[in-house]
Amino acid sequence: MSTEIEEPGLYDYGQRAARLPDPVDRANADLDIPVDVRLDMYELQQSLRQFEKRAYDLFMENLVKGTSHLSLGMEAVATGFGRAMRPDDYTFATYRGHAHTIARGAPLGPVMAELLGRENGILKGKGGSMHLTSVEHGMMGSYAIIGAHLCIANGAGWSAQMRGTEQVAVAFFGDGTTNIGAFHEALNFAVIWDLPVVFVCENNLYMEYTPIDLVSAVPNPAADRAAAYGLDRIVVDGNDADAVYQAATSVFDRARRGEGPSLVEAITYRHGGHSRADPGKYRPAEEVEAWMGRDPIPMYHQRLLDLGVSEAELGAIQQSVAGRVDEATEFAKQGLVPSADQLFVDVWADGGASWRN
């Protein structure tokens, strides 16, 4: 009699089937999105891609310390939402916030300098990759502990509601966030107060190193829970900037009309690991390969060609972005390290750090 116990394995990564992408919806080419908006979205996706590739190279050169979480492969989400926003709307992002910061118009140089911990960084070298913020661009912060910022975005929406400005607050978060209490508190609260808040789950299929479907009660961790809050179930192709833009426009209109919050689940995939320390080996090779073939940027490039934009025009955009990323890199490298007195600056509104007389 065998004493071996056969366990099905709750977390049986090796046996887990690859989750392959759906094909591109060709009909998205026909969406009513002007070509100039599409060119703008192409340029932004190029910026995000080239900026983060450069950031990665700078990690490899050990010019960036600490950690960083790249959005390579996920650029269409930040792009579609970012371009559908009004300049005075509010963005709240996670530690994976480079793309969302740049999408709101924050200048590349100071963002890159922040990753390098320089005094000319957008946070003066005191926040780093996980806390990118640019209030003047409506980028209200990158929040590095899962969940809180959904509740904080509610507050910005509440403020806009009280001031009657029709601004919208958008909270971006990963699939893993859907399993923390703050997600559920935030959704319920936003619904009962009719807040102009859009919750965007960037479902890249992995909660850090763990497949999200192994740790969630439902297959679509955000969208399948929308009904619990009386919200529509919205799933969008997060690798198609046009589809994202269309969905964003629709939920923003609803929020501005005073009809309350929305929850959008954008399905996407990260090209790399969770963070700098993670090679992402837990993902099946065929899955990675299939998703690399669904890279949002070459797809969008081809769509623009199909729509009659010339290869030369797209090439010029790529070149122009490359020049700006080079300039940003140079700006960052030329930055000084923060001076020692910065240690005691900006704890309090008076600019200082004093806690006693």
Next chain:
Amino acid sequence: MAQLSYRDAVSAGIAQEMRRDPNLVMLGEDIAGAGGVFKTTVGLLDEFGPKRVRDTPISEQAILGAAMGAAMTGIPVIAEIMFSDFLAVCWDIVANEMAKSRYMTGGQVSVPVVIRTANGAGSRFGAQHSQSVENWCMMIPGLKVVAPSNPADVVGLMAAAVRDPDPVVFFEHKSLFATKGEVPSGEIVDELGKATIVRAGSDCTIVALALMVPRALQAAERLAEEGISAEVIDVRSLVPLDTQAILGSVSKTGRLYTVEENPRLCGWGAEVASIVADEVFWDLDGPVVRITTPHIPLPSAEVLEDLALPSVDRIFETVRDTIG
């Protein structure tokens, strides 16, 4: 001048500030229709309306998140966390978000929020509704911390907290709600970071906070009968901390006693003792003595809870027996 209860002083202080600033709003569980479970917000809904005084679900993270998000986009907020023990369920937003956002963003973000919360023992509520947790907040850079002991201070420090552009945690003591005191008429605006010498003395300095202040004063009366002249300082504000008032007093009396309701380890008195030891050690005539709740969860039975907290008797006896 009017006699107000500590409880009514809370609503009076909030009302004073809401009349002054039409943007100021408040939210919390049961604060609007019910007037607060401790009746500290009675009348505010009627005067300021449902848009400015809002009931929330039992969602402490949602409450403080909403407060922070509104505050950082231009709307100052008073948020209530019903019992200070419940700060533990929204501590991420207090300790990691509100407290650190200004610093982390290079000064871009401002969070003018007052978190009001009912603190302390004496109601026989047991270990999860009776704690004194001001030291939780004191140890987080970026939070200001106040704990008034009387109605006039409640009004004045509420105004100071609301007008402060940084996050302030405002501890209201449950066992003081029914106490009464004179509150001056007209607008009252106090200052954070100022201790008050509530009784002058020459033989020792007793530093106390919130409920421990009246107890320290009663102990000082009895010490006087024994010929011991105790100076009593109401700290009022832990961050910023008025160290000069304490150091000046200790230099004069040569003896320091702290009276703390918090459990022993890392209570605010430990920091005060450390500062005094660092800076006026040679003025001391004897060791610093901390009178605290033991390092235990609080029990609910009356006799046990009373034994746990520093009592008038314990303060009196400790000072009498150690002053030498």
